[in-house]
Amino acid sequence: MKSVKEAQDTIIKFSKKGASESIAFEDCLNRMLAEGVFADRDAPPFDRVAMDGIAIQSEQLLKRQRFFIEDIQAAGQEQKKLKNPENCLEVMTGAVLPYNTDCVIPYERITIDNGIAALDSTAHKSFQNIHKKGVDAKKGDQLLPAGTWVHPGVKGVLATTGLTMVKVVKSPTIMICSTGDELVPIENKPLPHQIRRSNVYMLQAALKDLNIEAETTHLPDDKPKLKTAIKELLRDYDVLLFSGAVSKGKYDFLPVVFQELGVQIHIHGVKQKPGKPFLFGSQGEKFVFGFPGNPTSTLVCFHAYFKLWLKQHWGIKDILTFGHLDKDIVFNKPVTNHLLVMTSTEDGKLLAKPIANSGSGDWVHLALADAFLSLPSEQSEFKKGEIFPITYLHKNSF
Numbered sequence: 001m002k003s004v005k006e007a008q009d010t011i012i013k014f015s016k017k018g019a020s021e022s023i024a025f026e027d028c029l030n031r032m033l034a035e036g037v038f039a040d041r042d043a044p045p046f047d048r049v050a051m052d053g054i055a056i057q058s059e060q061l062l063k064r065q066r067f068f069i070e071d072i073q074a075a076g077q078e079q080k081k082l083k084n085p086e087n088c089l090e091v092m093t094g095a096v097l098p099y100n101t102d103c104v105i106p107y108e109r110i111t112i113d114n115g116i117a118a119l120d121s122t123a124h125k126s127f128q129n130i131h132k133k134g135v136d137a138k139k140g141d142q143l144l145p146a147g148t149w150v151h152p153g154v155k156g157v158l159a160t161t162g163l164t165m166v167k168v169v170k171s172p173t174i175m176i177c178s179t180g181d182e183l184v185p186i187e188n189k190p191l192p193h194q195i196r197r198s199n200v201y202m203l204q205a206a207l208k209d210l211n212i213e214a215e216t217t218h219l220p221d222d223k224p225k226l227k228t229a230i231k232e233l234l235r236d237y238d239v240l241l242f243s244g245a246v247s248k249g250k251y252d253f254l255p256v257v258f259q260e261l262g263v264q265i266h267i268h269g270v271k272q273k274p275g276k277p278f279l280f281g282s283q284g285e286k287f288v289f290g291f292p293g294n295p296t297s298t299l300v301c302f303h304a305y306f307k308l309w310l311k312q313h314w315g316i317k318d319i320l321t322f323g324h325l326d327k328d329i330v331f332n333k334p335v336t337n338h339l340l341v342m343t344s345t346e347d348g349k350l351l352a353k354p355i356a357n358s359g360s361g362d363w364v365h366l367a368l369a370d371a372f373l374s375l376p377s378e379q380s381e382f383k384k385g386e387i388f389p390i391t392y393l394h395k396n397s398f
């Protein structure tokens with residue numbers, strides 16, 4: 001059985017960058033750029049007035065403190081010219097600096113009376129309050145490298161560059177499969193021995209949080225039927241996510257079906273709780289993730305392993321954070337303990353409060369968790385205040 005570290009290293013080994021596709025600018029938030037973005041013009045594209053006020057020729061400061069206002073240069077107007085260097089032009093933030101001027105003095109530093117602007121002092125410098133053409137980037141400069149994650153600031157740069165289509169890393173096609181004859185559709189009223197197939201919706205939502213769409217399907221606990229269905233799914237999808245059927249039960253057919261279909265199993269069993277029977281395999285460029293069926297195991301393994309695989313493939317950011325355990329814990333098994341927690345902040349510290357639950361099959365208390373702390377296998381007593389790596393379970397929790 002692999003340790004968590006060995007399992008994660010194995011996953012990373014099989015994760016590589018996805019293919020690329022061009023998509024509409026509107027749709028590119030939370031995607032990874034597949035190619036660099038270059039400036040189509042200087043940034044800023046002209047000497048930009050940075051304060052509302054007046055523009056003068058700085059040389060005149062040696063001679064005068066009062067300036068006749070010739071005209072106004074508003075933002076969006078073509079560049080005007082200061083005709084008489086002894087005068088000034090009123091200028092607005094965002095306007096082109098008028099020709100023949102080199103100094104902007106804000107309204108707060110002048111008084112205007114009868115069309116004359118009087119300065120509070122002559123202590124002003126050339127090029128003050130002017131955002132110089134090309135100071136941030138020159139035409140042709142790389143503004144964003146390939147691999148950049150599109151967040152709101154990046155969208156602003158893409159918009160400024162006029163990119164209506166954006167080349168991004170393509171999403172893998174994913175099918176989420178539930179297994180198990182006890183499962184019924186959520187709209188059904190389950191019989192006493194049945195439950196609703198909730199895990200697939202949890203996984204679909206976790207993917208949606210990452211801006212990835214995925215379909216769901218259900219497969220029965222029947223080996224020949226499973227084999228036929230998975231063979232087709234492997235042909236049609238890049239990645240199959242399974243919940244259930246990977247442990248030791250008589251009907252846990254996934255490991256043997258994978259073997260018979262020529263799927264190489266790289267991980268089956270990890271020294272962790274929950275998620276011990278976790279399985280990961282591949283067939284060429286196709287990947288299978290077998291998340292143990294207990295709901296907490298499914299969700300924890302999604303975040304601990306599938307997100308790691310996606311990190312390279314899809315480019316999601318690794319938010320490596322540490323949380324302060326908020327309670328003493330004793331855990332005597334030599335395995336990593338992924339402990340469900342509710343997070344909060346206090347005096348700038350991230351506190352992680354363990355959630356009481358009845359084990360990995362307890363879906364009721366799973367909903368109270370927004371993260372899990374990974375307590376290392378070599379330790380058995382964990383004290384309040386100690387710091388451990390934390391993994392968030394959903395986007396709104398970080």
Ligand SMILES: Nc1nc2c(c(=O)[nH]1)N[C@H]1C(S)=C(S)[C@@H](COP(=O)(O)OP(=O)(O)OC[C@H]3O[C@@H](n4cnc5c(N)ncnc54)[C@H](O)[C@@H]3O)O[C@H]1N2
Nearest residue numbers: 178197198199200244245246247248252276292293294297
């Ligand atoms: N003899 C052993 N038994 C078990 C072991 C073991 O090592 N030896 N491991 C336990 C652990 S740990 C886990 S976790 C589970 C994992 O089992 P499977 O991956 O084989 O999953 P199933 O047997 O199919 O189901 C387990 C449990 O989860 C429920 N489930 C499954 N899918 C869904 C779904 N889509 N929505 C809601 N709930 C689901 C299922 O009904 C079961 O209750 O095995 C232990 N056993």
Ligand code: MOO
Nearest residue numbers: 274275276297360
């Ligand atoms: O480890 Mo199982 O994954 O406890 O529920």
Ligand SMILES: [Mg+2]
Nearest residue numbers: 245247249252
């Ligand atoms: Mg089982």
